[in-house]
Amino acid sequence: MAPFLWAAVFAYAAAGVLLLRERRIRTALTRQNASLTTELRARDGELRHLVSTRLPELADSLRNPAVTVSGPLYERELAGTEYARGLQSVMDMFTESAGRAGERADQSAKTTLRAMMRVVQSLANEQQVAISDMQERHDDPAVLADLLRIDHMNAQLGRRVQATAVLCGSWPGQQRSASALTDVVRGATSRIRDYLRVRLYAQMNMAVVSRAVEPVVLTLAELLDNAARHSQPNTSVEVNFQATHNGVAMMIDDAGVAMGAEELHQAARRLSGQQALDIHRLGDPPQVGFAVAGVLAARYGFTVSVDTQSPYGGVRAVVFLPMDLLTRIPAETGAPGAAPEQPAAREDRAGQTSSGLPKRRRMEVAAAVAPSPEPADRPARPAREIAAGMGAWQRGTRSGRAAPLDSEGKEPRA
Numbered sequence: 001m002a003p004f005l006w007a008a009v010f011a012y013a014a015a016g017v018l019l020l021r022e023r024r025i026r027t028a029l030t031r032q033n034a035s036l037t038t039e040l041r042a043r044d045g046e047l048r049h050l051v052s053t054r055l056p057e058l059a060d061s062l063r064n065p066a067v068t069v070s071g072p073l074y075e076r077e078l079a080g081t082e083y084a085r086g087l088q089s090v091m092d093m094f095t096e097s098a099g100r101a102g103e104r105a106d107q108s109a110k111t112t113l114r115a116m117m118r119v120v121q122s123l124a125n126e127q128q129v130a131i132s133d134m135q136e137r138h139d140d141p142a143v144l145a146d147l148l149r150i151d152h153m154n155a156q157l158g159r160r161v162q163a164t165a166v167l168c169g170s171w172p173g174q175q176r177s178a179s180a181l182t183d184v185v186r187g188a189t190s191r192i193r194d195y196l197r198v199r200l201y202a203q204m205n206m207a208v209v210s211r212a213v214e215p216v217v218l219t220l221a222e223l224l225d226n227a228a229r230h231s232q233p234n235t236s237v238e239v240n241f242q243a244t245h246n247g248v249a250m251m252i253d254d255a256g257v258a259m260g261a262e263e264l265h266q267a268a269r270r271l272s273g274q275q276a277l278d279i280h281r282l283g284d285p286p287q288v289g290f291a292v293a294g295v296l297a298a299r300y301g302f303t304v305s306v307d308t309q310s311p312y313g314g315v316r317a318v319v320f321l322p323m324d325l326l327t328r329i330p331a332e333t334g335a336p337g338a339a340p341e342q343p344a345a346r347e348d349r350a351g352q353t354s355s356g357l358p359k360r361r362r363m364e365v366a367a368a369v370a371p372s373p374e375p376a377d378r379p380a381r382p383a384r385e386i387a388a389g390m391g392a393w394q395r396g397t398r399s400g401r402a403a404p405l406d407s408e409g410k411e412p413r414a
Contacts, residue, residue: 038077039077039078039081042074042077042078043074043078043083045073045074046072046073046074046078046083046084046087047087049070049072049073050087050090050091053070054069054070054091055091055094057069057070058091058094058095058098059094059098062095062098062099062102063102072084072087110167110168110169111168113164113165113167113168114165114168114169114170117161117164117165117168117170120157120161121158121161121165124154124157124158124161127154128151128154131147131150131151131154134147135147152190152193152195155190155191156191156192156193158191159191159192159218159221159222159225162218163218163222163288163289163292164288166218166292166295166296167277167282167288167291167292167295172214172215172218172296175210175211175213175214176210176213176214177210177213178207178208178209178210178213178327179207179208179213180206180207180208180329181204181206181207181208181241181248181250182200182202182203182204184208184213184216184217184220185198185200185220185239185250186200187217188216188217188218188219188220188221188224189221189224191217191221191225192221192224192225192228193225193228194225194228194229194233194237197228197233197235197236197237198224198228198236198237198239199236199237199238199239200239201238201239201240202239202240202241203241204241204243204248205328205329206243206248206326206327206328206329207326207327207328207329208321208325208326208327209324209325209326209327211300212300212301212302212321212325215296215299215300216296216300216302216319216321216325218292218296219292219293219296219297219302219304219319220250220252220319222288222289222290222292222293222414223252223289223293223304223317223319224237224239224252225289226289226290226317226414227252227253227254227256227314227315227317228254230254230256230257230314230315231254231255231256231257231314232255232256235254235255235256235312236255237252237253237254238252238253238254239251239252239253240253244320246322246323247320247321247322247323247325247326248320248321248326249318249319249320249321250318250319250320250321251316251317251318252316252317252318252319253310253311253312253314253315253316254310254312254314254315255310255312255313255314256313256314256315257313257314258309258310258313258314258315259306259315264306264307267290267306267307268305268306268307270290270291270293270294271290271293271294271297271303271304271305271306272294272298273294273295273296273297273298273299274298277291277294277295286414287414288414289414290304290306290414291414293319297319300325301322301324301325302319302320302321302322302325303319303320304317304318304319304320305317305318305320306318
């Protein structure tokens with residue numbers, strides 16, 4: 001009897017141990033299944049989130065830096081897993097691939113634009129030749145007045161073509177001789193639509209060195225055009241110079257609307273010339289003025305800023321030229337006791353400066369468009385004489401813009 005009893009006790013004890021072990025195993029399996037189910041659900045949800053949200057946001061952020069890319073939905077559940085690392089690898093590969101595709105698209109667009117600008121440049125040059133030929137053949141003041149307007153529009157077309165080409169990697173044009181600061185401002189003024197509103201109040205015995213003349217002229221033209229377009233047509237755009245210990249500041253003040261904080265931030269990025277320029281991000285219509293100024297400033301070693309308010313409530317744009325881009329204008333010795341002249345600021349009989357830049361006079365253009373009557377006590381000037389004078393002035397303006405032709409939409413300021 002005793003052996004039976006002990007055998008039964010031992011059997012019951014063994015069964016109890018087995019049941020307890022089975023319960024523990026079942027509990028562990030249940031927990032493991034629950035964990036696997038949770039992880040599987042997290043993986044599925046994270047994958048859907050990656051495809052529907054994170055990758056599209058990442059694609060948008062490559063075109064617009066203001067877009068924020070969402071993080072993982074199940075970061076805690078998937079932390080440290082191979083799956084999480086795999087998803088991050090997908091994000092990195094997508095970023096790299098999209099970046100390369102964007103660069104290829106940008107280069108392709110720039111190449112196409114460069115080719116198009118060469119065609120437009122050729123047509124503009126042919127048009128300029130036709131205008132010049134007509135100026136030589138016609139003496140009628142009314143005809144020459146119309147030719148002046150056409151030539152001025154051609155100059156604006158040339159500036160826009162030149163600016164677009166610069167954004168696509170081309171150089172701004174041929175190299176000129178060193179030019180006085182006043183001549184540089186006048187050359188830029190002649191390339192904008194509202195040139196009659198520009199007022200130059202300063203004189204300075206400094207000139208821009210040869211290699212930087214055309215870039216500075218194009219930069220000033222874009223800034224002057226921007227200032228004129230964003231201010232009332234009955235207001236003026238003022239240009240002044242300020243000498244500093246290490247260069248000269250050229251200040252452009254308008255009486256338009258001041259820029260907001262976001263506009264100033266975006267303008268500072270473009271004017272820095274340090275960020276990679278994507279022509280697809282210039283807006284519709286494209287805002288190229290600040291972008292062109294930034295590219296030229298970074299390439300030639302001057303700076304442009306618009307972070308100061310104009311004393312007239314608008315915007316002050318400042319182009320700072322360091323001393324290595326400037327040179328003194330040598331004084332010429334004239335008659336005894338006479339004040340020395342500045343050769344770079346003198347005009348020749350054709351109406352251009354000795355450095356080749358045009359000087360578009362307000363009075364002359366106004367007279368060409370609407371000639372005023374002669375005083376009663378003076379005989380009227382012959383039409384041929386009037387036409388010859390306007391033709392000479394125009395030929396000087398044309399020769400000053402002889403650089404090869406190698407942009408600007410509406411608000412916000414470009």
